[in-house]
Amino acid sequence: MRKYRVGILGSGVISRTYAADIQAFYSRKLDLAACADIDAVRAEKLAEEFGIRKAYTTDELLADPEIDIVINLTPPGMHVELNSRIIRSGKHLFSEKPFAETVEEAEQVLKLAEEYGVRIGSAPDTFLGSGIQSLRYYLDAGLIGKPFFATANMVRAGHETWHPNPVHFYGKRSGPVYDMGPYYISALIVLLGPLESIASLSASPSPVRHIYRGANAGENFEAGIPTHYTCILKFKSGAVANLNISFDVGKSNLPMLEIYGDRGTLSYPDPNYGGGTPKIFRFEQCLSPIYQDTPEAHAREDRMYELPELFIRQKDYSRGIGVLDLAEAIENGTENRANGKLVLHVTEALQAIVSCADSEHFYKMRTTCERPEPLKPGSAADQV
Ligand SMILES: NC(=O)c1ccc[n+]([C@@H]2O[C@H](COP(=O)([O-])OP(=O)(O)OC[C@H]3O[C@@H](n4cnc5c(N)ncnc54)[C@H](O)[C@@H]3O)[C@@H](O)[C@H]2O)c1
Structure with a gap:
């Protein structure tokens, strides 16, 4: 498969784990080409620490035609707005959690992705x-x-x-x-x-x-x-x-x-x-x-x-495998595992937990999803 060029949006605490793990484990398939932040100094610092070629503003990142996938690592309150902007820029999206606060919001973002013909992945990918x-x-x-x-x-x-x-x-x-x-x-x-x-x-x-x-x-x-x-x-x-x-x-x-x-x-x-x-x-x-x-x-x-672990353990605490899963799915025309239907179902569960605690009632789920395909034991470390 060709290498997918990836840009990080939000150069804070967890961006270090993504950058280190993408570079250490998935560099055959993912090229961490750019990072951005609302605070230019933070983006420059991340770029310098990890040798990332471009430190951008958000607009610059979204305008760069070379970037295939944007990983949104901004604070939770920014996700829906920035995920929508990333989609409108025509780039595939991998979002940190929470993807959205409500099912309605999540559905709007997923619908937008369909309209723009881009693919969605979301944490957790653990x-x-x-x-x-x-x-x-x-x-x-x-x-x-x-x-x-x-x-x-x-x-x-x-x-x-x-x-x-x-x-x-x-x-x-x-x-x-x-x-x-x-x-x-x-x-x-x-x-x-x-x-x-x-x-x-x-x-x-x-x-x-x-x-x-x-x-x-x-x-x-x-x-x-x-x-x-x-x-x-x-x-x-x-x-x-x-x-x-x-x-x-x-x-x-x-x-x-x-x-x-x-x-x-x-x-x-x-x-x-x-x-x-x-x-x-x-x-x-x-x-x-x-x-x-x-x-x-x-x-x-x-x-x-x-019981033995049957897959290669990159690290105890790692991030980025969901981005690889997304890139491979785009390349092969298949469904990624940390996908929109799963994230929608999880979002409904989160919303239900909060609302049930307020109202003390039982909640019936209206969305559903399939269990994502399991990985095959014996796969290479960068093969999902
Ligand atoms: N910290 C962790 O260990 C951890 C682990 C897993 C997931 N996450 C998730 O990752 C996300 C980020 O967490 P964090 O701990 O890295 O937060 P952080 O506060 O350390 O970093 C967030 C970065 O986003 C930037 N930012 C804020 N608003 C922005 C905007 N509008 N446009 C562009 N950049 C903006 C901030 O300047 C900051 O550099 C959260 O959704 C969190 O739930 C964090």
């Missing part, structure tokens, strides 16, 4: 990493039988403990649901299929947040949204899940992702990461002490066993 793809392989191979229940828990301290600009993660389009929910909800959909209904409740234990890092360290600000959500999800398959998403928990022993089937349990470290070793507990381990009353049998009853 489900294309070796960890979740391996988990899916084992699930689909029937290792835990029929999955009927899952728990996903993204419960941790807020972004003010590590991010230099934490305020925009507490606005209406962000907060725990819109910022971290997409990773967990996408992973659950990729593993268990589309959602049927949702319920949720929220809590706001610490509305006043303190900034610990960056230029504004020492200041306080008020969160504009609840910062803890507890949700129940029902899938079309009949499986159910609970999902906790919180910026208020310093430490928890809840599993980040576990799937329970009638023949066992699969456990996974963190859907926000591309790499991660799945573990399994087979139902027979509960039975072994019935037949053999030995210390070994009892020890087996308490243990989960590591």
Whole structure:
């Protein structure tokens, strides 16, 4: 395939991970040719750090005929407006999450992309990493039988403990649901299929947040949204899940992702990461002490066993594989996996979680999607 020329819009914290990973892992197929920012100094700094040929304003980036795909890495509140501008410039788009705040907004952007004949990809793309793809392989191979229940828990301290600009993660389009929910909800959909209904409740234990890092360290600000959500999800398959998403928990022993089937349990470290070793507990381990009353049998009853990752793990925490997936799909005329239908379904779920917590009612999903095609074990590191 030809090399696709890529431009980054928004040269902040996560642009460094995209730039490093595209250059390290996908440079045979993606050429990181330009970066841009509303702040020229930031774009120049990113270009200098990574040897990117052009540091642009937004208009310059969108006017450059050489750029095929723009990766939108601006703050959440800018996504819909800038995604629309990128599409109108005739370029393919890969957007960071959240793609939009509401289904209506997401539908408008997707319709615009259709009108302009450009393709859409959106984060999260972490489900294309070796960890979740391996988990899916084992699930689909029937290792835990029929999955009927899952728990996903993204419960941790807020972004003010590590991010230099934490305020925009507490606005209406962000907060725990819109910022971290997409990773967990996408992973659950990729593993268990589309959602049927949702319920949720929220809590706001610490509305006043303190900034610990960056230029504004020492200041306080008020969160504009609840910062803890507890949700129940029902899938079309009949499986159910609970999902906790919180910026208020310093430490928890809840599993980040576990799937329970009638023949066992699969456990996974963190859907926000591309790499991660799945573990399994087979139902027979509960039975072994019935037949053999030995210390070994009892020890087996308490243990989960590591399963090998079946794909190449580029890095534990990586970004950019969704851009490769988009470029390959454009080249081959196929559907990319982190695609518009998936992002629309995820957006509806995010919107439903927030609205159900406000109104305390059950929500029936109106959109749906297919589980994206799995990757093939044994593929090259830059082959999706
Ligand atoms: N920081 C992370 O670890 C992380 C991880 C995964 C995803 N994300 C997502 O990536 C996006 C960016 O996050 P970040 O942490 O890099 O934020 P950031 O604040 O560090 O960077 C955002 C950049 O966008 C620029 N920008 C703002 N408005 C703009 C506009 N109108 N036009 C052009 N540029 C503009 C800012 O000047 C800044 O350089 C968010 O959607 C976030 O959810 C962040």
